[in-house]
Amino acid sequence: MKKTALILVVLLAAHWAWAQSGPQYRRYNIMNKNLVSTVFTNGGVIGHPVGKGPRGAWLNDNDGYLGDVSPFVGCEIPYRVSADSIFYFHSVTYCLADHRPNRQDGIDYGVFWGFEPKAGYFNESKEGPAVALYTDPTTWPQQWPDRLNDVNDPGWKGQWNGYFGKGLSNATEETYFAMDDNEDKEFNEPEYNIWNVAFHPDSTNEARNGMGLEMKVRGLQWKQFLAQDCIFWLYEITNEGTTNYEKAIFGMLVGTYVGVTGANDSPQE
Template sequence: MGMFKLKFYSSLLILFLTANASAQVLDYTPSDFRGDQNYRRFSNIEGNNIRATIFNSGYSGNPNGQANYFSYEWPKNTGRIYIALISFWASGEVVDNSGKTIHLVEMPVYKSDPSGNTWNFEPVRGFINPQQQEIARSDNKNSWPQDYQGGWRNKRTDANDPGWPGSWNGYFGKNIFNADQEFYFVTSDDKYKRYPYTPDTTDLTRGGLGYIVDVRTMA
């Protein structure tokens, strides 16, 4: 079994989820994209008169009432809250390594093993500037991956402009800015190792259900 690659977009207050699960092929190469909690970031979206806080593990809003986080507010700065929290979950009925049918439920926050190791979706490196404290956003060039990182990790094989350094990796294309603001990150569930299940038989080190998720938020 190979991995699943999902793309997750939120536009204003509407969420769209599409999945593309391709069959295993002979030339399949396991992805080296791995979640890493050291790259956790959050940003506040304020375009199109909306305000909310986005976290790059896969949820948005104000999960614990902190003053520097915002639930979905419209119009912004009015205190009118329409949605408190948005999060995606992943679940599956699978056969584990012993042949037992089990049910997995994964979240982007609040799950860890008894030793404190994360079981959450975690951001994949190569999609932020690690020297900044924000998610990559279209209106802040300093938040984008820098030249010394090799630019955007998923654009490094571009023969004409490897990594797209200094360019926005937009949903509509390179340096195309159709929204007031666009945020982009990639997150993975490979840290979820609660059960003896291997989602990708070509990569026994990967946990979870084998998901790598592209996430974009636009306003």
């Protein structure tokens, strides 16, 4: 059953297939169109990667206030053991930050078990900062995967995929990207977890991993006086699988710094 939740987070300073996601699509960019500037990744982390730009800075790029900020989602998962028995367990999927290279239980398998970027939401041929930004058309994809079903203009080629509509952005700056949890295989293979469960979130696609979650993210900045000290982040979470989760949570991991620079992550800061 597909369900979507939309979450708005305010940061204050003072149809592509599930398989089209993974670490090969990791990119970063910088939002800096008002008094706040920060580097961020399309893997969901604000303030990273270290050394690629200001980190939640206000007024001065060298006066950052973020270690890292990123979302996580947790669900209680019903796993049918037999025709008349259901076992419930909990799973939490989060994002990759520079200093969280792997979950301890994923290191042996050489992958990060968590949210990874989806292809198709940025210009994959662009070098350097490449997460899609409204003010930089060179970062846009040729077409947008979530607009391919528009019968009048499939894919919105050459148009911004804006929160306010096709080709529109009421904001001074806007970013848009998508990620999913297909790489989070902890409970999809019995050898990866202590309960030996082989959970599959989508009964129509046994190859779908994780909890079957997709997360679309937007960041918006305005220069107007009342919003010039903020970046607004919106998170749209969709259950793409067939499993119904009766209990779910959304949260933010927040690591703060005072005066952190864009190039240094040392504890002395």
